[in-house]
Amino acid sequence: MRQCMIHLITFFLFVSCSYSAHALVVVVGKNNPVEALSKTQVIDIYMGRYNTFPNGVVARPLDRVAGSDAKQKFYRLLVNKSEEKINAYWARLLFSGRASPPSSYATNDEMLDELRSSKQTIGYVLESEVDDSLKVVYRFEK
């Protein structure tokens, strides 16, 4: 019975850690002075409303690879929109001259390299991808 309980607890811990590792978080480079953002502030930056962080520094949002699970999940969590809707939204903003869409990269590694190397970039990664070079500024509520 006791052994059975230990297995059960181990299983739940594993599931919980696994869930956490696959959770999306919004991050900036370690050298970026921004410590935390609200969801509204993340929306403002990623939906082209403002082109700076709250402290006035220019913000350069980065997107994951088009069609990836991470990108689709991020926009569902952020504004509850499909990637198709986000594409149409950005076509409207881009060609009306209001704002340019987040930079996108051919691979996630390229995106992560850019994220780590600039003070102006902001991105979203799996919790498991966060290392010492990145700083979490927003966590989506579970």
Added chain:
Amino acid sequence: MLHFKRSQLHFAACLLMLSLCAVSDSFAANDKVKLNGFATLGAIYNDSDDLGFRPNLKIPGRTGLSLAPDSLIGLQANINISPQWDAVIQAVYRDKLDEKAINYLDVAFLRYRLNNRLELRGGRMNTDIYFLSEYKSVGYAYLWARPPAEFYSKVTSVSQFEGGDVLFKRSLGDGFFTAKLGYGETDASIATTGDGLDVHFTNMLMASASYQQNNWQVRASFLDARVNDFSADLNTIDDAIALFPPNIWPGGPRLRERFDFVGKKQQFFGLGYRFDNDTWLVQSEIGFINSQWDIERDTVSGYVSLGYQNDGMTYFATVSAVEPTKNNLSDRVGEISPNAPAAIAAAIQSFRPLIREALEQNVANQHTFSLGVNWMFSASLVAKLQLDHSVIADDDYALWRVYNEPEADHTVNVASLSLNWVF
């Protein structure tokens, strides 16, 4: 043709556009310039031999099968000069009445971001007075084959301007608020039921406000413009009035004033609502044109569109309508001296049918039912199929190019198929 007295503002805007082209070229070698584009390959079939279909008044009307009205290609350069300064140039190649090279530039402006909430722009810009005003050429970005002509066609003559504007924006509650104020002028080559005409609007004052939350958006807008020049001459009226001195026909100069266009104001008021929850989509706008010029009648126009979205497909239905609100314009010739001989008075009275014809030549009174499907084929390609059934009241064909005078209360069917890319 018109010989416009180009104002300093217009001249400065042209210079700015040319210099932005040069700036774009010099920056093209680095990542400060982003190039993007859009294109539509669209075919229409118009079942009327008499009335030429056109998406708006700037485009020649077509009958039968044609690729011309909807097909276009556009290129845009976004030039980041500094964190505060940037520029945007957009050129669109499409079938249109105006073939001046400079007017293939739809947008060319320089922007200064004062802070996160305030932006100033100068150059040539889209007039932000309706939902699609800033991206009406980008078929990928909206639902229908083209914006509903009843609402968009007439206001397209002021769809761009050269001048400046200021944008205020801020987060408000759970949504986002923007307000814009602009001032400038524009030239437009537009068509009536017959040949094309050139019109020059000055003192354009624009204001718009918009509030958007996640699933919905409302907007209100206002435009006030003054007609400064118009390529239709008033020689016939002038010649007729010149035949009769004012002591015989005191009403002549007053009649001339009714038809004169210089300095006459045109005003537009618009309201719009859009809802989109990824399953249902509703969009509606209503607009009022208030005109001091009798030839351009006061009108009310609008549309309601309902869409159902499922698995990349959006099935939609739209009802749109336009009609004049001032229907009882007088065709009286005005005061004739009681001392005028009977034959002279009769000659002056014989102008009434001509006056009536002039007053009726630019009236739009019709409604259209549209059904269609929008298919997001890939992340950068949308295909659209749309069927339009237009019912035109009396002989109020102002939204069409009239090749042959059809019978009254004519109906026209237009089928459209298009592929729309962004790249």
